[in-house]
Structure formats: structure tokens, C-alpha cells
Amino acid sequence: MSTSPPCxxxxxxxxxxxxxFLQNLKNAMARRNDILPVWLPIDEHADDLWxxxxxxxxxxxxxxxLRTRAxxxxxxxxxxxxxAVVHTQRMAHLAHDFMSRVPSVIxxxxxxxxLEDYLRYYGLRSQHAGWVGRAKNALHRRTYAVAKGxxxxxxxxxxxxxxxxxxxxxxxxxxWPSVDTGLWCPKPEGKPRDGVVRLLFVGGDLGRxxxxxxxxxxxxxxxxxxxxxxxxxxxxxxxPGVRVxxxxxxxxxxxxxLAQAADLFVLPTMADMSSWAIAxxxxxxxxxxxxxxxxxxxxxxxxxxxxxxxxxxxxxLASTLDTLVASPDTLRAMGQEARRMAVERMDLHTMCxxxxxxxxxxxGV
Numbered sequence: 422m423s424t425s426p427p428c429x430x431x432x433x434x435x436x437x438x439x440x441x442f443l444q445n446l447k448n449a450m451a452r453r454n455d456i457l458p459v460w461l462p463i464d465e466h467a468d469d470l471w472x473x474x475x476x477x478x479x480x481x482x483x484x485x486x487l488r489t490r491a492x493x494x495x496x497x498x499x500x501x502x503x504x505a506v507v508h509t510q511r512m513a514h515l516a517h518d519f520m521s522r523v524p525s526v527i528x529x530x531x532x533x534x535x536l537e538d539y540l541r542y543y544g545l546r547s548q549h550a551g552w553v554g555r556a557k558n559a560l561h562r563r564t565y566a567v568a569k570g571x572x573x574x575x576x577x578x579x580x581x582x583x584x585x586x587x588x589x590x591x592x593x594x595x596x597w598p599s600v601d602t603g604l605w606c607p608k609p610e611g612k613p614r615d616g617v618v619r620l621l622f623v624g625g626d627l628g629r630x631x632x633x634x635x636x637x638x639x640x641x642x643x644x645x646x647x648x649x650x651x652x653x654x655x656x657x658x659x660x661p662g663v664r665v666x667x668x669x670x671x672x673x674x675x676x677x678x679l680a681q682a683a684d685l686f687v688l689p690t691m692a693d694m695s696s697w698a699i700a701x702x703x704x705x706x707x708x709x710x711x712x713x714x715x716x717x718x719x720x721x722x723x724x725x726x727x728x729x730x731x732x733x734x735x736x737x738l739a740s741t742l743d744t745l746v747a748s749p750d751t752l753r754a755m756g757q758e759a760r761r762m763a764v765e766r767m768d769l770h771t772m773c774x775x776x777x778x779x780x781x782x783x784x785g786v
Contacts, residue, residue, distance in 0.1 A: 425457070426454065426455050426456050426457050427456055427457065427503040427504065427781075427786040428456070428457045428458075428459055428500050428501055428502045428503055429456050429457070429458055429459065429502070429503065429504045429505065429506065429780065429786065430458075430459040430461055430493060430496045430497075430502045430504075430505040430506070430523075431443075431446065431458055431459065431460055431461060431505075431506045431508075432461040432463060432489045432492055432493055432505065432506070432507045432508070432512060433446070433460075433461070433462055433463065433506075433507075433508040433512075433528075434462075434463045434465065434485055434489075434508060434509060434511075434512050435462050435463060435464055435465065436465050437625070438530075438696075438697050439508065439509070440671065441671045441672075441697045442508065442598075442697070443460075443462060444671060444672060445599065445600065445601070445672075445697075445769055446458075446773070447460065448601060448769070449601075449769050449770055449772075449773040450773070452770070453773075453777075455777075456777065457500075459496050459500060459502060461489070461492040461493065461496060463485055463488050463489050463492065463512055464488075465485065467488060482511040482514065483515075485511060485512050486511065486512055486513070486514050486515035486516070487515060488512075489507060489512040489513065489515070489516055490515045490516045490519065493505060493507075493516055493519045493523075494519065497519075497523065502523060503523070503524075503784075503786045504523065504524050504525065504526070504780065504781075504784035504786045505519070505520070505523050505524075505525040505526070506525070506526045506527075506528055506572070506780060507520075507525060507526070507527050507528070507568075508527070508528035508529070508572075509527070509528065509529045509530065509531075510527050510529045510532075510561065510564055510565070513525070513527050513564050513568070514560060514564050517563070517564065517567050520567045520568060521567060524569045524783070524784035524785060524786070525567075525568050525569060525784070526568060526569060526570045526571065526572060526779075526780050526783060526784065527564065527565065527568045527570075527571050527572070528571075528572035528573075528574075528596070529571065529572070529573060529574070529578065530573075530574035530575065530578060530694040530695050530716075531578055531694040531715070532561065532578060532581040532582060532585065532586060533548060533549055533554075533557050533558070533561060534549050534581055534585055535577065535578055535581050535694060535715060536694075537549055538691075538692040538693075538714060538715065539629075539692045541692070542629055542691050542692040543629075558585070558586070561586055562586050562587055565582065565586055565587075565588050566587075568592075569592070569783040569784050570592045570593070570594065570779065570780070570783035570784070571588055571592060571593045571594070572593075572594055572595075572596050572776065572779070572780075573593050573594070573595050573596070574595075574596060574597065574598060574694065574695040574716065575595065575597070575694065575695050575715065575716020575719055576595055576716060576719055577694070577715055577716035577719065578694065578695075578715075578716060579593050579595055592783065594775070594776065594779040596772055596775075596776050597695070597700065597719070597720065597766060597767055597772070598695050598696060598697040598699070598700040598720070598767065599700060599767045599768060599769045599771075599772035599773075600697065600700050600701050600704050600763070600767060600768075600769055601672075601704075601768075601769045601770075602704045602763055602764050602767070602768045602769070604672065604677065605677060605680065605701050605704035605705050605763075606681075606704060606705065606706070606760075607681065607705055607706030607756070607760060608681040611678075611681055611682065612681070612682060613682060616646060617646055617647060617648050618646060618647045618648075618684050618685065618746045618749060618752070619647070619648050619649075619650065619682055619683040619684050619685070620635075620647060620648070620649045620650070620683065620684070620685045620686075620687050620742075620746070621649075621650050621652070621679055621680060621683040621685070621686050621687070621702065621707065622635055622649065622650070622651045622652065622653075622686075622687050622688065623652040623653075623676070623686075623688070623698040623701075623702075624652070624653055624688060624690070624698065625653060625654040626654070627651075627653045627654075627655070628691070629690065629691050629692055629693075630653075630688060630689075630690045630691070630693075631687075631688060631689030631690045631691055631712070631738075632651060632653060634689050634733075634735050634738055635649065635651070635687055635689060635738075636651075636659070636660065636663065637735060637739075638735075638738060638739050638742055639659075639660050639662055639663050640660045641739070642739065642742070642743060642746075644743055644746055644747060646746075647662060647746050648662055648663075648664070649662060649663045649664070650663075650664050650666060650679050650682075650683065651663055651664065651665050651666065652666045652667075652669050652676065652679065653665065653666075653667065654667065655667065666679070671697075676701075677701075677705070680701060680702055680705035680707060681705055681706075683702075683705075683707055684707065684708070684749065684752045684753075684756070685707060685708050685709075685710065685742075685745060685746070685752055686698070686699065686702035686703075686707040686708070686709045686710070686727075687709075687710045687711075687742065688709070688710070688711045688712075688717075689710065689711065689712055689730065689738050690711060690712055690714055690717060690732075691712075691714065691732055691733060692714055692715070692732075693712075693714050693715045693717050694715040694716055694717075695715065695716045695717060695719075695720070696711070696717050696720060699711060699717065699720045699721070700720065700763065700767045702759070703720070703726065703759040703760065703762060703763040703767065704760065704763040704764075704767060705760075706756040706757065706759060706760040707756050707759060708726060708727050708728075708745065708751075708752050708755035708756050708759060709721050709726065709727035709728075709755075709759060710727055710728045710729075710730065710738070710741055710742065710745065711727065711729060711730075712729065712730055712731065712732045713729050713731075713732070714732050720767075722758070722762070725755070725758050726755050726756075726758040726759035726761075726762055727755055727759065728741050728745065
């Protein structure tokens with residue numbers, strides 16, 4: 422007698438890089454027949470009741486939590502959901518009653534304390550201190566305690582979950598940003614053979630992602646024979662040697678083509694938790710220059726498949742870029758190591774196997 426595969430609901434917010442996470446998960450799950458995924462994308466800009474209420478629409482966590490709670494309830498009413506994954510934790514704060522009935526896992530790339538670098542970058546007041554910080558800490562502790570397990574996008578965030586929020590180490594599984602390494606792959610025959618070293622930057626928030634520092638280097642470097650492709654959200658007048666690309670979609674042929682034509686990926690980010698763009702670049706065989714902010718530094722082996730430079734240190738960034746751009750052989754060797762690491766530790770389908778094994782193990786499905 423055959424049994425049907427279990428239904429697992431995936432309630433995932435679609436802001437920023439979370440949309441890439443959702444898209445990649447859908448692609449990976451489409452090849453599987455051991456579970457029935459129920460997709461519940463939580464749209465930040467949905468035209469619903471919560472968008473009409475002034476006290477709710479101004480708070481992403483509140484309206485997102487209400488939408489997640491409603492979506493999970495609808496899903497349970499329609500199909501026999503046996504487990505759930507909620508991404509991120511702010512979507513789960515209003516779903517404690519649901520998670521008490523249906524075994525659930527929370528996925529996150531950051532904790533409130535881990536986001537302090539973001540607040541400092543934008544000149545905002547800390548939310549981790551005083552009574553606000555204590556209240557937020559208590560809420561997160563309760564949410565994490567109700568969940569059967571946690572998926573963390575970095576060892577950095579896992580450490581915060583254990584040390585600051587009391588989540589047992591065994592209940593946390595680290596899932597690095599992962600990509601389809603068959604789709605994101607080197608294409609040596611397609612690389613231009615004109616002697617130009619091509620740099621690639623991908624970041625919607627140009628300032629926070631360090632794009633301004635990279636543009637300064639483009640204006641000031643004395644090196645020649647390079648080109649910088651900059652993928653971001655808004656257009657602007659770029660200096661010579663820089664091409665700006667706006668409106669490029671995740672996993673699109675245009676974005677993959679830019680990576681396959683490049684030699685070096687540069688993301689001198691000022692505040693971050695992790696990075697799908699780095700995983701994509703490494704899968705495409707690119708050396709990576711980035712900073713050790715948050716969990717980003719975990720994705721690069723300094724001196725092996727890229728270089729780490731201090732956050733906000735323009736002199737270090739400029740010196741590193743000048744050295745690497747003048748050393749094509751080093752870039753090629755680092756790119757080969759980057760691809761090897763991506764296949765071993767960032768492959769989407771391998772990640773999906775391990776993630777589902779953890780989910781099924783902690784939820785009992």
C-alpha cells in the first residue's frame with residue numbers, strides 16, 4: 422500500500438534577496454517527489470485589508486505576520502499540511518498558535534542583534550538596547566522556542582541564535598546561499614579574448630553594498646585594460662570603463678551572461694548578513710573580493726578563491742583590486758577554486774537534500 426508524500430507549507434516573504442531564495446527553492450523542489458510543497462509567498466505590497474490600516478501598513482513585520490498567519494490557516498483548511506517552513510522569523514511572530522499545532526521550522530539570515538550594522542549604516546537608533554531591546558529579545562526567544570528547528574544562512578547567525586537567544590545548537594541547520602550550479606557555471610568558450618579584465622558588481626542598494634567605493638576606484642585607479650559591469654536598481658552617469666545595468670532579473674540569461682564573461686566579482690558591502698550574489702559568482706567561476714561583515718566572509722576563503730578587505734577601507738580595496746586586475750593568472754586560479762567550492766558547498770540540489778532531511782527530522786514527517 423503506497424502512502425502519499427507529506428505536504429509541507431513554505432511561507433516565504435518576498436522582499437529583497439528572499440525572492441531569490443523562494444525562486445531557487447521552487448526550482449529545486451520541482452524535481453522531487455518525496456514531498457508536496459505548498460507555496461505561500463508573502464508579498465510586502467499586497468493590496469489587502471492590512472495595507473489599508475494605517476497602524477499596520479507602516480510596519481512590515483506586523484502586516485507580514487498577519488499575512489503569514491492567514492496564509493497558513495488557509496493552507497491547512499485546503500490540504501493536509503503536516504509541517505511548515507516560515508521565512509523569516511518576523512513572519513512567524515504572530516503564528517505561535519499555528520506552530521504549536523503544526524510542527525514548523527523557521528528560516529532566517531539574521532537576528533535583531535545581527536542587524537545592528539544595518540542600523541548604524543543608515544544612521545538609525547539601536548533597537549537592541551533598553552526596554553525595546555529586551556522586549557524584542559523576549560519575543561524572538563518565544564518564537565524560536567515554539568519552532569521545532571531553525572535554518573540559518575550563516576554560522577554567524579547561528580552563533581547569535583545560540584548565544585543570545587538560547588536556541589540549542591542541535592536544533593539549527595546552516596544553509597548557505599545556494600544556486601543551481603548547472604545553470605550558474607563557467608563558460609570559457611564565451612569569454613572575450615581581448616585582454617580586458619572584467620569586474621562585476623551586483624547590488625540593488627548601491628551605497629550599502631559598497632558600490633560607491635568601487636566607483637571611486639574606477640575613477641582613481643591608474644590601471645588600464647579593465648571594465649566594470651555594475652548591476653543595480655537605479656541608473657546614473659558612470660565614469661569611463663563602467664557600464665550600468667538596471668532591471669536585470671535574478672537567474673536571468675543576462676545576469677548569468679555577465680557573470681560568465683567576468684573575471685572578478687566585487688562586493689565591498691558595508692552591512693550584510695549573507696549573499697546569493699557571491700554564491701552565483703563563485704558557481705560561475707569568479708574570484709571574489711568582499712568584506713567580512715555578518716556571515717559574508719564565510720563564503721570566501723581569503724587568498725584561495727578571493728580576498729577579504731576590511732569594511733569601509735577604501736585604501737585596502739583599491740590596493741587589492743589593483744593587484745588582482747594586474748594578475749590575470751591569479752584570477753583564473755582563484756576562479757577555479759571558487760567553482761570547486763561552489764559545487765561542493767553551494768549547490769542548490771545538494772542543499773535542498775540536506776535541508777529537507779533536517780526539516781523532516783525535526784518535524785517528524
